[in-house]
Amino acid sequence: MKNIALIGSTGSIGTQTLEVIRSHPDNFNLVSLGGGKNTDLILKQIEEFRPALVSVAGKKEADYICQNVDAPIKVYYGREGLNEVATHSDADMLINAVVGSLGLQPTLHAIEAGLDIGIANKETLVTAGHLVTKKAREYGVHLLPVDSEHSAIFQCLEGNHQNEINRLILTASGGSFRDKTREELQNVNVEEALQHPNWNMGAKITIDSATMMNKGLEVIEAHWLFNIPYEQIEVVIHKESIVHSLVEYCDKSVLAQLGTPDMKVPIQYAMTYPQRLELEDTNRLNLWETGTLHFKKPDFERYRCLTFAYEAGKTGGTLTTVLNAANEEAVDGFLQGKIPFLAIEDYIEKALDHHQAQMNPDLETILEVDKDTRAFIRSQLG
Numbered sequence: 001m002k003n004i005a006l007i008g009s010t011g012s013i014g015t016q017t018l019e020v021i022r023s024h025p026d027n028f029n030l031v032s033l034g035g036g037k038n039t040d041l042i043l044k045q046i047e048e049f050r051p052a053l054v055s056v057a058g059k060k061e062a063d064y065i066c067q068n069v070d071a072p073i074k075v076y077y078g079r080e081g082l083n084e085v086a087t088h089s090d091a092d093m094l095i096n097a098v099v100g101s102l103g104l105q106p107t108l109h110a111i112e113a114g115l116d117i118g119i120a121n122k123e124t125l126v127t128a129g130h131l132v133t134k135k136a137r138e139y140g141v142h143l144l145p146v147d148s149e150h151s152a153i154f155q156c157l158e159g160n161h162q163n164e165i166n167r168l169i170l171t172a173s174g175g176s177f178r179d180k181t182r183e184e185l186q187n188v189n190v191e192e193a194l195q196h197p198n199w200n201m202g203a204k205i206t207i208d209s210a211t212m213m214n215k216g217l218e219v220i221e222a223h224w225l226f227n228i229p230y231e232q233i234e235v236v237i238h239k240e241s242i243v244h245s246l247v248e249y250c251d252k253s254v255l256a257q258l259g260t261p262d263m264k265v266p267i268q269y270a271m272t273y274p275q276r277l278e279l280e281d282t283n284r285l286n287l288w289e290t291g292t293l294h295f296k297k298p299d300f301e302r303y304r305c306l307t308f309a310y311e312a313g314k315t316g317g318t319l320t321t322v323l324n325a326a327n328e329e330a331v332d333g334f335l336q337g338k339i340p341f342l343a344i345e346d347y348i349e350k351a352l353d354h355h356q357a358q359m360n361p362d363l364e365t366i367l368e369v370d371k372d373t374r375a376f377i378r379s380q381l382g
Contacts, residue, residue, distance in 0.1 A: 002027065002271065005036035005115065007082050007106055008097030009053075010041050012202050013120040013146065015265060017095050018045060032082065032088035032108075038243055039064045046071065051178070053088055055081025077104065086110040093271065095146070096121040099204050101321075103369055104128055108363070111135045118270035120146035122214075122221045126324045128366050129224030143225060145268040149218055150225055151266030152244035152257035157226065158250065163248055168228055169246040169254075171238040172298065175209035177341075178239060181303060187277050188341050190334065207331045211344055213297065216309020217327075220320055222312060230314050231247045232375050235306065237296050242285065260285050304345045308352060317359040318369045319352065325373035326351035333381045347377055 004021060008014040014035075021028040030049040035042040037057045046054060046069055055076040056062050062077040069075075076084045077101070086106035094110040095104045095118040102119035108131065110117060117126070117136070119287035125132055136143050146149045149170045157165070176195050177185055193210050194203060219233050244266075246256040258266055262282040269276065302306045303382050305327070314321040330347040333339045339347070351373050358365060 001029055003029050003088075003092045004087055004089035004271070005032040005034075005088050005094045005110070006097065007029060007085055007094070008099065008101065008121070008235045009033045009035045009045055010038040011097055011099060011304065012205075013097035013267065015097075016264050017097060017267050017271075018049065019281075020264055020271060020279075021049065023280065026277050027272065027277065031090045032085040040069075042067055045129045047075065052090070054087060055085045070177045080273060081229050083109045086115070087113040091115055093118060095267075095271070096124065097146070098133070099123075101127050101324060102370050104132075104366075105363075107132060108135060111141050114139060114141060116142040116144060118144050118146050118267070122147060122217045122269075123328075125221045125224045125323050126217050127321045128232040128361075128363065129220065129320070131366075132361060133224050133227075135287075142273070142295065144249055144273055145221075145225055146263075146270050147218060147221070148261075148263060148266045149245040150222060151269055153222065153226060155246055155269070156245070156247040156255040160247075162227070164250045165228065165247060166250055166252070167221055167248040168226060168233045169234065169248065170215060170222060171241070171243050171245050172215040172235055173209065173241045173357065174211065174237045174239055175212065175214075177210050178237065182342070185342055186340070190337065193341060203335055204328070204331055205335065207344075208327070210341070211305045211331075212303035213305035213309065213327050213331075213344075213348075215298075215303075215326065216306045219309055220305075220313045230310060235298050235299050239294055241289065242290055242293055257283060303347065308345075308348055311354065316355055317357040318361050318365065319355065319357040321361070321366050321369045322351050322355045322357075322373045323348065326369045326377050329374050329377035329381070333377075338381055347380060351376055352382060 002046045030051050032053040033051040034055040039061050053074045058077050062075050065075050083106050087109050097120045101123045103124045107124050145154050194206050241261045243256050246254050248254045260283045312319040327346045330344040
């Protein structure tokens with residue numbers, strides 16, 4: 001029995017993590033849970049999974065939970081609450097499924113508590129990859145990827161040697177606007193942007209998929225997870241999302257991991273590694289039904305956010321923190337109807353140009369740069 005701490009319980013990855021736990025009651029037990037403002041859903045999760053400790057967004061939500069829960073449970077809120085969830089004394093593993101840089105500090109605390117980390121929160125590694133990977137090595141814990149692309153690479157690397165790798169190849173669906181030109185993107189709206197063709201994801205990550213910033217963040221994440229130079233990490237657009245990613249070795253052989261688009265597969269593998277369990281409620285991949293698979297190189301002029309990510313990653317230091325924070329604020333501005341879709345790129349570029357990168361930043365510096373970048377973008381948004 002593996003005891004799971006989960007943060008981000010009400011989002012797409014969080015709810016699917018709970019589906020995995022529900023499917024394997026003899027293998028997993030939820031001991032702590034961190035959600036946000038969706039208190040009605042959190043109450044249902046508490047009723048079903050009976051965690052000993054819960055955290056929510058703020059005091060108002062915490063009071064509501066306390067007034068309506070019918071089980072003995074500790075209730076916390078805010079950033080400190082997430083830290084409490086992430087370091088529960090009975091937990092064996094943290095699944096970090098929150099969106100944004102909010103996941104960084106709970107991850108660091110969980111590593112210090114000796115927990116393995118199932119990481120779906122790519123912003124943690126984008127913002128402070130050097131700190132997280134160093135601490136994981138120091139405490140001897142596993143960083144297990146939950147993103148489908150990184151899980152695919154992780155599986156393709158098993159049993160092979162680091163010095164035999166030629167390339168990591170991340171696949172990208174191209175998002176909701178993959179068939180549109182830049183001219184056609186001038187007047188797209190939020191509703192159109194949220195119509196992802198393959199995956200059912202939260203709003204922020206769906207917009208990131210449309211701009212390809214999601215893939216840019218994954219490139220930076222792959223750099224830290226697998227200790228591979230950016231020059232050896234490539235992206236290919238694959239609209240079917242059947243091939244989840246590939247690894248090319250020095251003899252030019254290429255290993256790929258394939259499957260139907262279902263996030264429960266990489267979630268469960270991170271939770272069971274190095275074993276595997278049955279996964280009944282996902283579709284089997286029959287290639288004769290899929291038919292043709294398509295691949296093409298991304299146009300870096302079309303997807304400027306992908307260019308920003310490579311440049312920020314190669315520069316390093318605090319520039320990746322700026323990239324992430326500026327993107328989060330610009331995407332929020334688009335979702336609120338303050339700016340058009342293509343302006344997301346413009347605001348990220350402004351923030352990157354405005355910042356002088358600091359190398360090897362400590363946690364305090366990263367948090368300060370994150371705060372300053374958000375303030376800068378908000379001032380630009382008016």
